[in-house]
Amino acid sequence: MVSTGTQQLLDRAPAALAETPWEVVVWDDPVNLMSYVSFVFRSHFGMSAERAEERMLAVHNDGSAVVAQAGREAAEMHVQALHGYGLWATVRAGNAGDSGAGA
Amino acid sequence: MSDFGAVRLDEHGFSLLLEEHERVILGDLAAQLIQVLEDPEDPVAERLYPDAYPDDAEASAEFRRLTRGDLDDARIAGATLLLETIPEDQDAPILPLDRAGAERVMRSLGDLRHVLAERLGISVASPEGDPNDQFTMLYDWLGYLQESLVLALVSGDEESGRLARA
Numbered sequence: 461m462v463s464t465g466t467q468q469l470l471d472r473a474p475a476a477l478a479e480t481p482w483e484v485v486v487w488d489d490p491v492n493l494m495s496y497v498s499f500v501f502r503s504h505f506g507m508s509a510e511r512a513e514e515r516m517l518a519v520h521n522d523g524s525a526v527v528a529q530a531g532r533e534a535a536e537m538h539v540q541a542l543h544g545y546g547l548w549a550t551v552r553a554g555n556a557g558d559s560g561a562g563a
Numbered sequence: 564m565s566d567f568g569a570v571r572l573d574e575h576g577f578s579l580l581l582e583e584h585e586r587v588i589l590g591d592l593a594a595q596l597i598q599v600l601e602d603p604e605d606p607v608a609e610r611l612y613p614d615a616y617p618d619d620a621e622a623s624a625e626f627r628r629l630t631r632g633d634l635d636d637a638r639i640a641g642a643t644l645l646l647e648t649i650p651e652d653q654d655a656p657i658l659p660l661d662r663a664g665a666e667r668v669m670r671s672l673g674d675l676r677h678v679l680a681e682r683l684g685i686s687v688a689s690p691e692g693d694p695n696d697q698f699t700m701l702y703d704w705l706g707y708l709q710e711s712l713v714l715a716l717v718s719g720d721e722e723s724g725r726l727a728r729a
Contacts, residue, residue: 464712491610491671491680493696493706495713502717502726503666539615540630544637546673548613 481554482535484528486519488549494520500545501527504538530553565718568711577657577715579648579668579708586649586657588701589708593646596675600639607681610640611674641671662719665712672709676702 474552486497494516501512505528518525528538535551542549564573571578599605605694612631614623645668647657660668679685679702683692692699720726 488687490685490687491676493710493713494591495710496669496673499717501712503720506729536615536626539626540634542631543612544634545614545670546611546677549615550613550617552617 475550480532481529482532483526483552484530484535484538484542485524485550485552485555486515486527487524487543487548487550488519492547495549500542500547504541505547565715566719567714570665570711570715571709572715573659576661577712577719578597578659579657581649581652581657583653585704586653588650590651592675592701592705593642593649593671596642596671596678597639597646599678600635600674601640607678610677610681612727619726637667638671638674641667642674662716664701665716665719669709669712669716672705672712676705676709679705 497519498509498512498516501507501515502509505512515525515527518528519527528535530538531553539549539551564571566572566580571580579589599607599718612627612634612674614620615630616622617624644660648660648664648668650656650658661667678696680692681699683696685692685702692702708727721728
């Protein structure tokens, strides 16, 4: 039997031990075509057509959407690649409990 | 052989289907794009290289310093390829592109739209260009060409198994 305090520590441990995820965010812009953005998501991230369409619409309707979670270096590489496609992409430290990401 | 709007996909590859005057315009735009990309001070750079860290100017500058050179090189190579695809001699055929070339030109058409959007003042706050501006027509036409290439690439990539079928 462990004390309440220790139990709380144990409950938090898995999240604390995991590498802090960074989020790749794509922002809505008036220039890129919807079909183009979907294709980039499929081609670069290997998303299914359905997933790419869903993320593209999230960008379009919500103004921005998380399209990938990764370690910082990998997230930055995604952002560089997306800038190469002319997409408005940024990186940020992930928020615990956030969902909707994962390519 | 399949046609996707302004693009034909057949055993030779991806070919832009352009009228004579369209060839002149697109060749001219591609040449201008190279000039714009070679000018690091051109305002379109803010669109092509947005801050990677919106709340951290220093980190964004460092990110740009590390990434922009390679992306500029790739962009100039793409615009050059687009230019080479459309020979100045109107009697010469438009050269078909392989998959990588078509993908590169697809991006260049997007780069051109970013350049025109900058000139037209198109932004998140003002997403529609002036319908009476001749550049708005070019901007829309470039979108049509790009969408044609996207559709052809999706079809080709699904055919080859590079992309899972929808």
